[in-house]
Amino acid sequence: MAQFETQVGIVGAGPSGLMLSQLLHLAGIHSIVLEVRSRHYCEGRVRAGVLEHTSVTMLRNAGVGQRLDREGLQHAGIEIGIQGVLHRIPFEELTGKCVTVYGQQEVVKDLIARRLADGGDLRFECGEVSLENIEQGRPLIRVRKDGVEDEVHCDFIAGCDGYHGVARPSIPSQALNVYERLYPFAWLGILAEAAPSREELVYMHHERGFALYSMRSPHITRLYLQCKPDEDIAEWSDDRIWSELNARLSCEDGWRPTEGKILQKGVTGMRSFVVEPLQYGQLFLAGDAAHIVPPTGAKGMNLAFADVHYLARALRARYEENKDEGLDAYSATCLKRVWRAQRFSWWMTSLLHRFEHEPAFDRKRQLAELEYLTSSRAAAMSLAENYVGLPLEGA
Numbered sequence: 001m002a003q004f005e006t007q008v009g010i011v012g013a014g015p016s017g018l019m020l021s022q023l024l025h026l027a028g029i030h031s032i033v034l035e036v037r038s039r040h041y042c043e044g045r046v047r048a049g050v051l052e053h054t055s056v057t058m059l060r061n062a063g064v065g066q067r068l069d070r071e072g073l074q075h076a077g078i079e080i081g082i083q084g085v086l087h088r089i090p091f092e093e094l095t096g097k098c099v100t101v102y103g104q105q106e107v108v109k110d111l112i113a114r115r116l117a118d119g120g121d122l123r124f125e126c127g128e129v130s131l132e133n134i135e136q137g138r139p140l141i142r143v144r145k146d147g148v149e150d151e152v153h154c155d156f157i158a159g160c161d162g163y164h165g166v167a168r169p170s171i172p173s174q175a176l177n178v179y180e181r182l183y184p185f186a187w188l189g190i191l192a193e194a195a196p197s198r199e200e201l202v203y204m205h206h207e208r209g210f211a212l213y214s215m216r217s218p219h220i221t222r223l224y225l226q227c228k229p230d231e232d233i234a235e236w237s238d239d240r241i242w243s244e245l246n247a248r249l250s251c252e253d254g255w256r257p258t259e260g261k262i263l264q265k266g267v268t269g270m271r272s273f274v275v276e277p278l279q280y281g282q283l284f285l286a287g288d289a290a291h292i293v294p295p296t297g298a299k300g301m302n303l304a305f306a307d308v309h310y311l312a313r314a315l316r317a318r319y320e321e322n323k324d325e326g327l328d329a330y331s332a333t334c335l336k337r338v339w340r341a342q343r344f345s346w347w348m349t350s351l352l353h354r355f356e357h358e359p360a361f362d363r364k365r366q367l368a369e370l371e372y373l374t375s376s377r378a379a380a381m382s383l384a385e386n387y388v389g390l391p392l393e394g395a
């Protein structure tokens, strides 16, 4: 058995764990990141791809903005489609801000490279992780692999291990309130070798179900189809996928997505989920470990970054000035933003998807809301300010 010492033990090397470890490093605080998967797996996992301007600033300030600035695609708006007719929501004109399209896996690659170049302690394929003494005393993370047990002793633990991680279940269930909503659909997502043929993302409401046209680079498009929650991907041949994408995305003006080789496909479930509070003793939850949003509002990675921004700031005040106010307020500070993002993501999801068994009244109301959104500057402004990202408190 080996024993290790650190100030902050971080469980999980996704966007939240990696960014936290980088922000702490810049503040002179030592951390060890424990990740169950391989580096290759973490860097290859295809996830979300839209960064709010606050996330872009955070990445730049953290010293990981170079490739993002070179390769990220700045978008000054999105298009909302209703049955093949497109309406633009001009973010920059309405809010003065843009978003940047840059894949989460690229963010993860950049953060891993930076941490390793700076001598950061990232442990991939670390084995089975369990947390001890989180309520009082000095917490420790126990790691078991191939019959060998290591102990990482820390002042604080950050649970950045996503929805299926061990951090949240380490908290007694009676200490947490869980708020959850499931949706009666999922997204079938593909990555295609095809040059984007539209400048901006298209969120299409269609009788056959929602479809999203997105992209990753000047050569790669990312597309999604609303599907059944238990959709079997094996039933979706490439031809069937393109035919359905064409049926839903083809526009009145003659545009339809350019087809190409499908590089990757998968089904992503949809849920809204929050636990409160985000702290238990010396354990702090961040990112998907604490909350999940449906992907329609493109908020997942951005919320994860906001959490660790507040957590790093609070830990810095703790170590530099011996002040605990930031840590004490961490949960409440994050939850304010989390609930705003939850509301927005739920609203975008409810607005754009087809709800098969809804009463006729709700269908009519939904169409009226889409019509309102695409014809009122005030309604477009509300979408725009939430999509580009609300300002960080006290930043």
Ligand code: APR
Pocket (backbone or CB within 6 Å): 011, 012, 013, 014, 015, 016, 017, 034, 035, 036, 037, 042, 047, 048, 104, 129, 160, 161, 162, 163, 164, 165, 166, 286, 287, 288, 289, 299, 300, 301, 302, 304
């Ligand atoms: N021990 C160590 N690591 C773990 C464990 C465990 N028991 N369980 C899970 N992990 C790792 C996962 O392998 C993953 O690499 O924790 C990491 C969590 O990363 P994410 O799920 O990406 O969560 P987070 O960093 O909070 O980022 C949130 O991810 O799911 C997207 O849309 C979401 O963009 C958002 C972002």
Ligand code: PHB
Pocket (backbone or CB within 6 Å): 047, 048, 049, 050, 201, 214, 215, 222, 295, 296, 297, 298
């Ligand atoms: C993506 O490009 O993967 C993407 C874009 C916008 C979303 C969700 C996902 O709302």
